[in-house]
Amino acid sequence: MQNSPILPADPRCEYLLNKEAIDRAVDDALLSGRYILGPQVEAFENAFAEYHGVASAIGVASGTDALQVALRAAGVGPGDAVLTVSHTAVATVAAIELAGARPLMVDIDPESYTMDPAALQAILEEWHEDATILAGCTPRAVVPVHLYGHPADMVAIKALADDWGLVVVEDCAQAHGARIDGVKVGTMGDIGIFSFYPTKNLGAMGDGGALICKDPQLAETIRLMRQYGWQQRYVSDVAGMNSRLDEVQAAILNVKLLKLDAFNERRREIARQYSRALASSAYRVPDAAPGIAHVYHQYVIRTTRRDELREYLNAQGIGTLVHYPVPVHLQPAYKGRDLTVGRQLPVTEQVCKEILSLPMHPGLSDDDVQRIVKHLKEWNAGKTA
Numbered sequence: 001m002q003n004s005p006i007l008p009a010d011p012r013c014e015y016l017l018n019k020e021a022i023d024r025a026v027d028d029a030l031l032s033g034r035y036i037l038g039p040q041v042e043a044f045e046n047a048f049a050e051y052h053g054v055a056s057a058i059g060v061a062s063g064t065d066a067l068q069v070a071l072r073a074a075g076v077g078p079g080d081a082v083l084t085v086s087h088t089a090v091a092t093v094a095a096i097e098l099a100g101a102r103p104l105m106v107d108i109d110p111e112s113y114t115m116d117p118a119a120l121q122a123i124l125e126e127w128h129e130d131a132t133i134l135a136g137c138t139p140r141a142v143v144p145v146h147l148y149g150h151p152a153d154m155v156a157i158k159a160l161a162d163d164w165g166l167v168v169v170e171d172c173a174q175a176h177g178a179r180i181d182g183v184k185v186g187t188m189g190d191i192g193i194f195s196f197y198p199t200k201n202l203g204a205m206g207d208g209g210a211l212i213c214k215d216p217q218l219a220e221t222i223r224l225m226r227q228y229g230w231q232q233r234y235v236s237d238v239a240g241m242n243s244r245l246d247e248v249q250a251a252i253l254n255v256k257l258l259k260l261d262a263f264n265e266r267r268r269e270i271a272r273q274y275s276r277a278l279a280s281s282a283y284r285v286p287d288a289a290p291g292i293a294h295v296y297h298q299y300v301i302r303t304t305r306r307d308e309l310r311e312y313l314n315a316q317g318i319g320t321l322v323h324y325p326v327p328v329h330l331q332p333a334y335k336g337r338d339l340t341v342g343r344q345l346p347v348t349e350q351v352c353k354e355i356l357s358l359p360m361h362p363g364l365s366d367d368d369v370q371r372i373v374k375h376l377k378e379w380n381a382g383k384t385a
């Protein structure tokens with residue numbers, strides 16, 4: 001077993017840790033005869049709302065859909081600009097365009113890898129000076145991304161959003177359970193959106209997503225929108241879509257939500273082991289300021305010889321990933337869109353060349369971590385021949 005490959009993420013292992021309960025829950029869902037918007041989804045929505053201490057949670061088909069629905073329900077669409085980051089999953093930007101709005105990229109902070117509030121302020125002020133930079137669009141919403149499980153600076157971002165009248169939708173797809181001074185992400189803005197893609201901190205065994213919000217009217221609009229705008233069957237009160245969480249995924253999520261805090265704690269423990277072992281190396285390791293409860297969706301180090309290191313680890317049977325190698329605004333599909341209104345994003349463009357996501361999932365053993373650390377130290381010391 002010593003040299004069996006170590007995966008960067010391992011949703012199968014999470015299943016095996018809960019196999020009996022998940023099998024039973026799926027069986028129940030299959031035997032119930034209700035496969036869409038039944039008791040499993042309702043139970044999950046109630047439990048997920050309660051976990052966050054908010055009035056409402058609404059299940060949808062994916063994280064991308066959750067963000068699209070959030071923006072549309074908040075009245076954001078054509079003619080509106082939505083400020084977000086380019087250092088994110090492309091889904092964040094795709095969802096903004098699906099809602100009909102124009103994405104506008106803000107640079108990130110080099111420590112937290114999340115939206116830099118000073119850069120947000122700068123671009124809003126630039127637009128205020130010269131509205132032509134957005135070609136007739138008006139900034140209407142901001143989507144901070146709690147990347148890698150580290151919360152964005154919500155205090156500063158919320159203050160700016162209030163000043164400029166922006167809707168705040170938190171992208172929590174990588175940060176289920178992360179907190180700032182005890183307050184969970186997703187509860188500080190107007191709406192929080194989540195993905196349950198299998199490798200996320202709370203993962204289904206297929207696609208799934210959810211939105212949370214405090215405003216009952218907004219929650220009602222979201223609820224209608226996810227199913228054709230129906231209040232009553234076959235009567236559309238608003239123009240909606242079809243984006244539903246299914247009963248089987250909800251049954252699995254009902255089991256896994258109970259494990260979320262313990263799994264996040266295990267991720268933090270693995271992160272502590274990595275950081276302790278790599279403290280005196282040349283690698284830059286992630287950090288969280290006091291009051292920040294990081295949930296380590298990814299444990300991301302930085303090194304200028306990233307690609308060589310990645311190849312070396314791979315040869316030792318250690319799988320790593322890069323989240324993300326190319327910022328959204330430089331990807332082929334988006335290059336021609338001028339998502340930065342002619343600006344550069346120096347931090348975003350620098351970090352993507354140096355970041356490396358080490359294996360991180362709750363099923364990783366201490367021995368696995370020791371083995372990974374041993375190879376990282378050898379590489380750092382140049383003893384890899």
Ligand SMILES: *Cc1c(COP(=O)(O)O)cnc(C)c1O
Binds near residue numbers: 171173195207209
């Ligand atoms: C995974 C992810 C999404 C999209 O979720 P899907 O369920 O794959 O649609 C959105 N934003 C971020 C930051 C993500 O990591």
